[in-house]
Amino acid sequence: MASTSRALARLTARPLSGPEAVIARLGRTHAASFTTRSAARAPQLSARSLVAKSRPVTRQAVRSYADAPPKKKPRKIRTTLRWMWRATYLSLLAAVGAVIYDGYLDRHPEEQFAPDPEKKTLVVLGTGWGSVALLKKLDTANYNVVVISPRNYFLFTPLLPSCTTGNIEHRSIMEPVRQILRHKKAAVKFYEAEATKIDTARKVIKIHDNSDVKGNINETEVPYDMLVIGVGAENATFGIPGVRENSCFLKEIRDAQAIRTKIMDCVETAAFKDQEQSEVDRLLHMVVVGGGPTGVEFAGELRDFFDEDIQKLIPDIAHRFKVTLIEALPNVLPMFSKQLIDYTESTFKEEHIEIKTKTMVKKVTDKTVEAEVTGPDGKKSTITIPYGLLVWATGNAVRPLIKDLMAQIPAQKESRRGLAVNEYLVVQGAKDIWAVGDCAVAGYAPTAQVASQEGAFLARLFNNMAKTEALEEKVRDLSASLNLKPGNTAEAAKEIEDTEKQLRRIKDIKPFHYSHQGSLAYIGSEKAVADVAWLNGNVASGGKLTYLFWRSAYLSMCFSTRNRVLVALDWVKAKVYGRDVSRE
Known part of the structure; x- marks a missing residue:
């Protein structure tokens, strides 16, 4: 205790004035009270430890405390958010400017x-x-x-x-x-x-x-x-009776428009007053023939249309909607890996899309499809499938x-x-x-x-062929005039040699070789499958992230900026307001 008092006395040996005196008095009071409490609660503490506890009230500490500027709160998060907003804002402005400039170039x-x-x-x-x-x-x-x-x-x-x-x-x-x-x-x-x-x-x-x-x-x-x-x-019907007369194809714009009209015709007719239940089931049964990317994507889009839009607008009949996919081969999407084929088939099962593989259509009428099914044991049987819409998405002729x-x-x-x-x-x-x-x-x-x-x-x-003809003509002209100007003979010969070298490089055209970049397909429920070439192999993936990749890939492959903007706006519009269910 005595050593502590002497330490405090030394701290106050020099007179203080103004704010320093006030702060010092507060420091002495704090030190004294702290010393008293420490002595009462912990008698075993030594004088050195008490002096160490009282160091914040030294003259240098008091002066540093008085002169130090007030501490500011950290603003790293706020600064980061501000820069992120600026970057987003500038990116949007740049994108809008690029679209406007591209439109200007198209118009001029x-x-x-x-x-x-x-x-x-x-x-x-x-x-x-x-x-x-x-x-x-x-x-x-x-x-x-x-x-x-x-x-x-x-x-x-x-x-x-x-x-x-x-x-x-x-x-x-x-x-x-x-x-x-x-x-x-x-x-x-x-x-x-x-x-x-x-x-x-x-x-x-x-x-x-x-x-x-x-x-x-x-x-x-x-x-x-x-x-x-x-x-x-053109579309191949394989000589099957009734296909061309009763099916909808999916190759041209007019085909898509006809399918859209037929879908809404089936829906509105099924919702007609006092319609028989068996007829409702037939009208709302959509059959797709062809298990390639076109048939699979159409089946997925059709299921989404009913689950996300028709279900909300006409709930009385929406639960009767059914999609059946018919494929003559043992599985759908034969160009994809086995892993993605299994994933697609399991996804279709979750979406209640029935897949009938090893099934060959034999006859089509205005209301039914007759097909031959090969069972697991190799036996064949004939089935009749009623339908409201039949889309033929297989084969070329x-x-x-x-x-x-x-x-x-x-x-x-x-x-x-x-x-x-x-x-x-x-x-x-x-x-x-x-x-x-x-x-x-x-x-x-x-x-x-x-x-x-x-x-x-x-x-x-063709570009190389045109360059080749131009260079060959140049060589002929130089060769014809080689002896007309004796003073430029060496210079002309050098030019002929350079032109012939360039000509050999242009003529060395490799034959056509196809480079497979991969395959993509949408399978419904905002899921897609992708079999993409990567380095010396393929990367197979499926799911919602692949769906985002599918959208971005197709968006980038659109022919022009105009197409990309229109497609993106259509996607946003369909997500916010739903699909258009008008007949036309």
């Missing part, structure tokens, strides 16, 4: 120049994936390009099943062909017509105007020097134009599924004719991904 394209009439005429048939990929990358300044197609737009077919239920409007996945061609360097001619015959001997194409409004000339001929055929394929061309070419006699092409996509047995997409047989599956890569390959091929 650069002036085009007329192509040289002395150059070769390149005719492109069709406006599908292969043809549009070719036109997108082709330098039209090298040729007189003519495009012929019965439809004046490009259709983003992977999102076509979403149009059938109103999740996406059909205009959102269409891109006008003239809009595409308007942004090329040289002007391109477009004729909305159907090619009815290709005369390989005369190198002309007969075209027919099949629009509802007829003019004075409905049929004419278009000459060509080079021809690219990308007319695709050769178009009449392609059949006629194959009949003209002896080398095509053995081909059955389309035009047989070589490794450079040249039609075998023909001269100056190439084929891409579903009308060509190149050893790959008839998918949009294959057609798009084939079209891009042909664009590179």
